[in-house]
Amino acid sequence: MVVQLQMVFQIILLLFSIDAIFVQAAASLAINGSCEASCGGVNIPYPFGIGDGCFVDDWLEVNCSDSWSPPKPFLRSFNLEVLSISLGGTVRVNYPTFYDCENDTRSSTTNIVEFGKSPFIFSQSENRFVAIGCDNLAKMVSVGGLASVIGGCMSICDTGGLMDASTCNGINCCETTIPPQLDAFSATIGKVNDNPQTYVAITMNKGCKSAFLAEEKWFKADYPFSNASDIMLEVPLVLEWGIFNTSFNSLPIANDGSGSTVNNASSNFICITTNRTSIFTCSCKQGFEGNPYLLGGCQDINECLNNPCLNNGFTCENTYGSYNCLVPDSKRAIIIAGISGCLGLLVLFVGGWWSYKVVKHRRMIKQKNKFFKRNGGLLLQQQLSSHEANVENIKLINSKELEKATDNFNENRILGHGGQGTVYKGMLAEGRIVAVKKSKVLDEGKQLEEFINEVVILSQLNHRNVVKLIGCCLETEVPMLVYEYVPNGTLSQYVNGQTQEFPLTWDMRLRIATEVAGALFYLHSAASTPIYHRDIKSTNILLDDKYRAKVADFGTSRSIAVDQTHLTTSLVHGTFGYLDPEYFQSSQFTEKSDVYSFGVVLAELLTSEKAISSTRTQEPRSLAVYFIQSVEQNNLFDIIDSRVLKEGKKEDIIAVANLAIRCLNLNGKKRPTMKEVAMELEAIQMSQQKDHNLQENYEEFEYARAEMYKPGDDLPPPTTSTSSDAQPLIASQST
Template sequence: MVGRLVLWTIFSFLSINSFAEEAAKLLAKNSSCKDRCGSIRIPYPFGMGADHCYVDDWFEIICKKDSTLGTPKPFLKRFNQEVLAISILESTVRVSHRITASCSTTTVNQYNKEFENSPFAFSESNNMFVAMGCNNSASMWSLDGRIIFGGCKSPCDRGRFIHGNRSNGTFNCCQTEVPYDLNAFVTTIEPKVSHNIANVNGECNYAFLVDKDWFQKYFTVPNPNISVPVVLKWGIDPTSYSLKLHGPTSSKQYDCHRHDPTLLGNHNFTISTHTCACAHGYKGNPYLPQGCQDIDECAYPELNHCSNSRCENTDGGHRCTDTRMLIIIEGISTILGALFLVIGGWWSYKVVQKRRRLKQKDKFFQRNGGLLLQQQLSTREAHVENIKLFNSKELELATNCFSGNRIIGQGGQGTVYKGMLADGRIVAIKKSKVMDSEILQEFINEVVILSQINHRNVVKLLGCCLETEVPLLVYEFIPNGTLSQYLNDDQNEEFPQTWDMRLRIATEVAGALFYLHSTASSPIYHRDIKSVNILLDEKLKAKVADFGISRSVAIDQTHLSTQVQGTFGYIDPEYYGSGQFTEKSDVYSFGVILAELLTREKPISSTRTSKTKGLAIYFITSMEENNLFAILDNRILKEAGKEEIIVVANLVKRCLSMKGKNRPTMKEVTMELELVQMLRKDHSVPVQNYEDVEIVRTDQMYGKCDAVNLYLKKKGMDIDVGSSLDSQPLGWKLERPRA
């Protein structure tokens, strides 16, 4: 009986000529291929044995006996990875994956590229990246070392390791999300610092990708030699194996989807694949001919609506056949009520649809924090009248229904689209990710913060939309990209990277931060100042953006105690160690941007030594070794005077001081940059020799205004920076040199 069923299944596919050869192979598979190794079921397209038992070499399974227990275990032959489970429904395979361990004081880099250029990728929804150990700093990088995918630093709270509600051993840990479609990366564990409490008892640090569910339920204290489960998602290459994809062309029983990451600009995973599932009303394996079988819906009353008539199974569903009396009654009722149904039914339909839409919009409004946002705005000094509530139809028209070709940026909080409103204004619309409590809080926080800000160098929030599935923010459109893109673009002839241009950008950003810290209705800490968050408008004027993790504080409040957030390379080391964010933490991040403007170096670079991988340390070390001019951008050396370079470089060094109390305020930073700009414009002021301004580099003056005062005296100007900071917040008045 089984043999006849197999023959019938295969010969039904022979009617489709393009699948004749493949059907013959699958006939052999059904009769000779094993589908189980130990306790693990191996469904097609995976398989063991002859090559017709699996779709291609990527999916070949070998069954090995465990040397200790003697029980058979399946392995992906191509990667020698132990298979723990395979899901056709979810298109995933669970495998055992190695961890990275560091038990020394040197940097450890482990290359995980076994799945590179394969149809497998680490599932971003099922996995997470974990760092364990005392004071462990671990991260994930691209194979070329130029892109950081994420990372974190574990605490050093000895005596406990807490994950969720479990206490497990004596380790500490931190975790971060896995990027979308990642299939190859480098795990880096930074060297331990000798004066830290880490490694005092020979403890090791660990970093690894791991299945979230397994980690929360079963994980124990690791050792350097263990492996942990990770979940891989997979698909079949439609170009090389089109004959083996029965779903897309052969039958309505199948529902196949193409995954093409290159269309979205995703370079982590570049192989185009198909994944298939059985269509509604069918069940089985969609990768086999006739693998999806029609469900007998008539056998289950809850699946059909034929309570008063006869139910008949059809291809892919069922139908209800009425009795003769029911047909006559239905016909008479239809004739008598036709007019009423046409008019009244259509009207009722429109009313119901309108109510449903309004109810759904109200549901989205509340779920997206509308009531909470109203409460926040009502309790703060906000320009609520300037914040418009857009409706979803307006923004759909503005973005051509959020078309993919309107995307101008993607980040951790969502996707940004370029749109044009009905009045002709060009805007940027940020579509948030699916809401969870943390992202919702960041969204509300950004609206509240931006509603309090009115500054020419801060991106302007025009309004928001809360009646869609995920909330939308509408900003003024800033056309010239980010400061990071500007510094890395050597071909920009319209806006060359001159010293005057960079100095102006730095002054505008400093002025915006000074406004946030000192002159806004209540002090605001940005907390994620970086060159990617500095936008440039049509005249290349700077606009500070992305206030998702910013915080407003009371006037008498000196710091915020929060979980460490920000971007590697810009995070204040004092904040990183204490968890206390102050206005001087923003000053540190600005110091890194100022160093970028002087050097055009990246904030984190794998091409520099491990000690100077961060631009901040690299810049300060170069100054201390009297090697400053060797790391500066050539254009700066050609256009700027040495005195100006030294003044700005010393300002960078003070901003990057390890202790926040030694850093200047953004008010002092703004005034010193304005002073350098002013001195460049006033050509009547004599320029001193390089040796005459060496005194500006003395360490005793860091954190004070003495350096600028001495510089002004060298120029022959009677200005006391210390006293003028209070009397002239944002202006200078030059006096001619005294006779």
């Protein structure tokens, strides 16, 4: 009886399986059997389609035009000719070009297709922006709102007028990459050099110029013209496509009728969202191939047709979605004998391995001693034991502790990269969270002495707004420094809008500026040996758990003698946008060079603009120049951050802005010292704090008066007081 019940149960399961197969076949036939599969030799796979009911939504409808012989397929929504469609998420189309020809009244300015609301974007990896022609300055411009340049390149002239598309190296032809997630663009064509005498002898300069977005493979392999004055009205390019989540449930695979849904573990396909979260793409799983958008569209691949096991002497057995390599019986005995012999050899290998580990351990100890000496360990120990060095609380940490602290310098622990090395987050054995800076390999000689000198200098610094050095490790190939960990990132992340969830208030900005100024004044004047930081910028200002400023990254800092006025360097060190123009010209770094860099940070705090920006709607790209010009043109409050305008007093903002202008003076002698800067900022902060206290006291007084009188009583008039501290601060621009 039990056997009969089992047979009945198996028959029922078989019937359900057959029914599911018929449902899948019927759904596939409904899409493929009644729809045109191609047009003019171009395959049109579902979810694209020709005719009603053959496509998943209107964006993927294809029109097969009989106006051509043979017919040509077009994306109906954009009237773009389709060259090929890949189920991998791309479609090749012919796209119009932009051109400029003398004596040609045709206009190419209307050649703009906007994909903004569609599931299409231009493929960043497959396409290149190309400009062709002599003396051609082509710019890629955004569409909609304020048009801004998002890319471009320029090509110079060659008298022969020839070009090589395979290189396109800037002679009669140039190319460049495009921004990600691009869904619309326009192009402008101009001249590289407006001097008419420059190209007098080059007659080909009167020919055509063009600019277009094209598929990189096509352009470099199949571009049909070799003359730079030739143009094409349309060129192939690649679009990336997907399916909107609103249309996703219309797919046959959304539910196959038997309760199996998309991404079920038993499915042979998978669907995921793209970088655009509302758009899906599907693909067959490994071991399957076909159309993942159709029921039963992904079919098992018979890997054994190519017998991947043949090279190993095994036989192949195909499985659903994979394959197995089986050992023939004739070889099984040989394998057993081989294993037995290997076991005997294993004993010998274990003994050899143990001996190797002992020798390796001894070599490692010798190597650590070698690295310790090469990285200046003996010199540092001498400095640590010297009373003149006055080094306090500096630790020599071994490499094993730092490896354990950083999980063997795991990439997930990286906090940032710099010119001097890489910084990792770690936790020491006592539980202290630290930042470990892994330096670059040092050359012996002067560079080594400078590194040791830097360690000694940093260990002497003791200021609440300077990142504290905890210790160092010298027994590795590259020396490592260990700093206190500062958790809340860099000032740049907050003033440049990268951290939207916690915007900086005006009080916080003013306090941070005052703290940084105090730290620089300490480095320049109050430290035992004057120190020039040489790389002050918002990314080198860290914020702790209470959002207090910590000046960091002393990799390029240098100490000088007390009576020394400047530091002369063979190479100019610094960051573009913060670099003192006077230092750039003379190679002489003074304390006023740090003042200039701090002036740029003040401008960042006031405007929330980047020091260098290619997306700024107005020239120049440099924030320092842009800030100075805005002040000179009485446009200061047009560029100030909206939150600063809302929360700050006008006279305080003007005072800080004028201080920034004085710091950015091109003549270093006319800039204030960091002591003067710190004192002025402290005065502004104290004045603002006093105004806050007066307002709070007045509100408490009004509340107390209201409690003393009943409703309906005549209240005496409120008294007001004025203070010279409450008057607007007036600052004059230093010239």
